[in-house]
Amino acid sequence: xxxxxxxxxxxxxxxxxxxxxxxxxxxxxxxxxxxxxxxxxxxxxxxxxxxxxxxxxxxxxxxxxxxxxxxxxxxxxxxxxxxxxxxxxxxxxxxxxxxxxxxxxxxxxxxxxxxxxxxxxxxxxxxxxxxxxxxxxxxxxxxxxxxxxxxxxxxxxxxxxxxxxxxxxxxxxxxxxxxxxxxxxxxxxxxxxxxxxxx
Numbered sequence: 224x225x226x227x228x229x230x231x232x233x234x235x236x237x238x239x240x241x242x243x244x245x246x247x248x249x250x251x252x253x254x255x256x257x258x259x260x261x262x263x264x265x266x267x268x269x270x271x272x273x274x275x276x277x278x279x280x281x282x283x284x285x286x287x288x289x290x291x292x293x294x295x296x297x298x299x300x301x302x303x304x305x306x307x308x309x310x311x312x313x314x315x316x317x318x319x320x321x322x323x324x325x326x327x328x329x330x331x332x333x334x335x336x337x338x339x340x341x342x343x344x345x346x347x348x349x350x351x352x353x354x355x356x357x358x359x360x361x362x363x364x365x366x367x368x369x370x371x372x373x374x375x376x377x378x379x380x381x382x383x384x385x386x387x388x389x390x391x392x393x394x395x396x397x398x399x400x401x402x403x404x405x406x407x408x409x410x411x412x413x414x415x416x417x418x419x420x421x422x
Contacts, residue, residue, distance in 0.1 A: 226373070227311070228309060228383040228387070231310075232391060232402060234396065237358070240396075243395070248349060252345040252346065253286060253347075255284065255355075261279050263334060274300050278300050282322060283295055283296070296325075308401045309384050342359050343360075351370060352370055359409075366391075
């Protein structure tokens, strides 16, 4: 089980940030598109201690610098936590060959599809940090910075948090732009007072 330590922040100038990543940091990007659906137990169905975030089914296409696409379907479930604006997630993930068949299995176990999320953008690798510049449909542009650790040790999380904030600063993004709410929370908001909405 891997531990994700990550942050996301609103981006006002996505093209400028992309230029910085491609040019100033001399990184090679890969394009991606991710279509997520979150499955939860139907009302009245008991699923024990299953994480409240549910099961995420992701249909993902990644295209490398040569234009070669790679497609996969991933199943993920997490125990999520936010510590001082930084997400620390205990993640379990595996790939499947037949998405519709797995969805049929979930329905038989009493799960139902809920909120969906569509992300499109680019990803880079920078000194052990995964960087994604992403547009989330219905919300706007974000940068996501993520480090994977093998164990949830306080010193490892603290060191990772420092590295993420240092890179955010290097990219010219203020800490005030960090968004601690999950995308699913933002998407579920029906009011129009979400910062950056429509950006």
